[in-house]
Amino acid sequence: MSMLAQLVVTGVLVGSVYSLVAVGLTLVWGLMDIINFAHGDFMMISMYTVFWLYALLKWDPLVSLPIAAFVAGMIGLLTYKLVIKRVLNAPGLMALLATFGLSLFIRNLAQFLWSPNYRFVGESILSGKRLIISDVIVGLPQLVAALGSIGMTLAVALFIKKTKFGKAIQATAQSREIAELMGVDTEKVYMFTFALSGICVGVAGTLLSGIFPVYPESGAMYGLLAFVIVALGGFGNIWGAFYAGIMIGLAETIGGFYLGTQFKYAIAFLIYLLVLQFRPKGLFGW
Amino acid sequence: MRKLLAVLVVLLSFVVMAQEVIKIGAIFPLTGAAAATGVKIKYAVEVAQEIINGVYPEINLSLAKSAGLPNLNGAKVQFVFADHQGNPELAMAEAERLIRNEKVVALIGCYQSSCTKPASQIAEKYGIPFVAGSSSSAALTERGLKWFFRIAPHDGMETVFFFNYLRYLNEKYNANIKRVAVVYIDNEYGVHAALMVKEKIKDFPEFSLVADVKYPVSATNVDIEVQKIKAAKPDAIFHASYIGDMTMFVKKYKEFNVVPKVVLSYCGGYQDPQFVVNLGKDADYFAGTNATTPALFAKMPILSKINEMYKAKSGVDIDGPTLEDFASALVIAEAINIAGTTEPEKILEVLKTHTFEAPYFVSEKIKFGPDGQNIYSASVMTQIFNGVYEAVWPEQYQTHEPVPQFPDWKKR
Amino acid sequence: MARVMLEVQKITMKFGNLVANDNVSFSVNEGEIVSLIGPNGAGKTTLFNCISGFYKPFSGKVFFEGKDITGKPPHQITMMGLTRTFQIVKPLKDMTVRDNVLTGAFLRSSSKKEAERIADEVLELTHLWEKRNMLAGSLTTADKKRLEIARVLATRPKMIMLDEAMAGLNQSEIKEAMELCIKLNRAGITLLIVEHIMEAIMPISHRVIVLSAGKKIAEGEPAEVTNNEEVIKAYLGERYYAKSKKLDHGL
């Protein structure tokens, strides 16, 4: 029983980080119908930011968080300005192709600049600390990552729902033409959303840097899982992505523990297929 | 006049001969997930090239003392690098390109056994020697290839070495190790190592396998894997993991307070000096086979000198797998030198019969058996103390006594 | 008495709590032009979707030429000879006009030659021949609407259901569309038309059915229906709205 409790806790912690990666992706995907293949690589850049601030200046990851988020946000913004903007009206999968090329470029640029070595942020305020509640062990880095993820998702959701700019994003997601007729500067909306997506994944990268190695391919698996999570939650649905992330985390830990750890991602993919048989547009999609 | 011309021609041809470059292909994962190791190996092979082509009287190696290969009029050796990205298709294509287009006379590589397989198949097809350094899958030397040689001990040998070490700990230190768990990555490297454990444990009846934990390639976390291990309460854990996942495991062992008596690692992540850099004191007490360790440098001046050159390029001390690939470069060059020609058959003859000097290994020599496997195991058991890989076994190389007990994580 | 072509029996369609069609019944005879009118949100398009198989009705039955087609997939219904157009045109944008029509023509002939013959015939009939090599996506609204009709015509239907085929057209285009309807009807095709523009359909319809809030409130000849008090009540405001809307688009 305590094993199951431990698994559930672990699943939620693991899943909440997935959620945060996915929330950034779903924003862009829902708004522009663009699959950003380089999303995981934005995260990798933010992890490196955290790492170098730690290695060179001994900054704690929590201190570097705003900087890493800013860096990832800027990369998102630049990606929009330099690449996405020009392929917005291109047929079907062109944007995917562009972001794939970008992903390849970023990954190898990271290798070129920082070598392919696996790095870790060795010491931080959180590292090695843990809570023990009866038999259940909760690592503090994971707990903070999960809380940060929930906080960030909440902030993004509130921002979209409550602010004027958030409403402009919603309107643009419904229909670009109509939003423009209503006086929304859709260009600005797109740019900002890409930046916001970058910030989300930047925060995710920071929170992960204490528990996951930093190397040029860091973002690859998270990026892949994020695709599935976004689709599971329903494209463009922030809370959908959040809950889907948790669900995948739980499926991975509980399914993996009982059915074989090597299957943990296969189980996550299976969950996607099963759930969508009943909700063909994702958990929260219509 | 005509005489002069003739002399000139002869002279010129000497110069040309003297400057002839012998190309050897070196195929490694220089990009992609295993690039961290591949790039280090590249530095090591470059060091080998410098040693062969330059004059290093302080290094007591026959090829170090003269520039180039003395038996081939001082011909220089050039290692032509190619990147297989961890993809067997590319390993195969690059092998063929190097042989046909770059006219390499021999090949070394490919780190990952899955890439060494098709690449050495190509060498076999063209009748060109292939010397693998660190690829450890036992299957490689079980294929009956004529042109394939391997320096590293294969995972079958490593496994036997592991069990013998455990036996030694039980006998000498009353370690009372019985329960063994094997934890491995779900690819050719890990799966094959685990297979060897299941096979060899039959010869060591005092041990029982209590957990078999396989985790997917590019895992985002290893939480449940560690919980499975913890539930099995092993005395010894065998790890076949790369540096990234290995580091995550150690962090989780600490978090979940997993305290086995020994953790032994196959040639992989543990041997990477980054392991200690990343984990600091948490890396202490982990153990594994290694072809070398900085602790041995003091005892082995040649190794120390090689490491100096390597460290200047890479910034870290040379590690086991890297040294094995370094050795492959030296061995093939020496074989060509002894053959006195680049004719493949002659080189093959030398590789088959000659015992190569290898003062940088604890075994000090390399000799290939009929299957192409190096019969002198180059490995020692190492264990980390205060961030240093100390040699703990066999006793004649010992730089530190083994500690067959993990202290509690809180008491470090 | 003419043969009954389409019979709709007590169709009810719900979306959650919203009742879009409430117990609607009517029939269309062979060779007739019947119009289905009603204010916005009366459930006309939903009814079309129920008949043509895009929705499975909550209850009720649909018969085409005496055969039960309720809940059959749309393509089977088309195969039987009952087809439809869409209110929001769905041109096969990246294909040429001719290829659009050809796609329809393949229903009756797998041979490309024969299908091309059918398609070219239809293109002539609908005055799209000149534009046959244009991409469907680059047509004007009027031509797109015409293409919708041309495409379904190529499937050699016995009956066509037109969903607002005239909305958004200007006066002369509406006139052309009316003429096309009459032409099709003379060629023996039964028509069921959903339309807002009364001026256009009243003259050509044999019968009119009025829906309001999901219910059928009247049925009869155009003159009868326009004098029906209930219809006027339900419809009057809407009619002016339709007029003004028409003006907008006419510009």
Add this chain to the structure above:
Amino acid sequence: MKKTPLLVILALLLILPLVVEDVNFQHVMLMMLIFAGLGEAWNIITGFAGQTSFGHAAFFGIGAYTSTVLFYKFNVSPWIGMILGALFAGIVAFLVSYPCFRLKGHYFAIATLAVAEIIKQLFVSWDYVEGATGISIPVVPDSFWAMQFHRSKIPYVLIAYGLFVFVLFVAVAIERNKMGYYLKAIRESHEAAEALGINTARYKLLAMIVSSMLTALFGTLYAQYILYIDPFMVFGLDVSMKIVLLTVLGGLGSVYGPIIGAAILIPLSEYTRTLLGGTGKGIDLMIYGILIVIVVVFEPRGILGLLRKRSRRRLNYGKSNA
């Protein structure tokens, strides 16, 4: 007249590897033919029918594994294995189509990705096919029956060429006939297609089966050429994405697209790697990546779009004005 460029391309693809004796060039040509063929096969389901598949590696892998296991365990000729592989791929396509086709658009695309990843994991864990260790195909002397040629790459190139022409023929035949029109109608509008009497479910399924079977053929050839397979290399997302990307780059939905895409992308990746891959700094992939971005940014309709720009304009407006 319309056929001329295609015939010229076909002739070039055949003559070039035969004339140029450089093995590396022949290898590049071989890979080009294989991936152009894979692109053609994928194009049927995605380019024509508009159902984006990110999981075609599954069928490629099934083709590779079927022939390899049969040859390795039972000494069955890879030619027979190739046909059986295509059959298995078709069956798997049929089985996975049902759950996948319930989903539309990106939901479908992600579903195909999920299916391929699950199948990969099953093969990784399947001991009978050697799991993660992969299979080294036993080397036998040159033989057509065993589909192994060690003295020259030309036979491989010829087989690849034959398969490519076959797939191209199937693709062209589909495109020019009823099925092609139906698939494109489904792509443009599901509802319009239904209203035109098209059994969309059946045609999508048919397209998926044909596409997967053709894909599997190349899997067998690939395995026989590399002589080693493991689940990561044949079932990997990399393979699926490579097929997607080169077709998209060339031009989706046209039979020329995959040829153009493969002719650009494959040599680009092979030659940047051979020229710069040895540095260990990832420069080759940086260049490869950024070139893709540049091409897309400056020609968002794909290379074919660029080539067609002028003729299309003439087609659309010139004729209507006349």
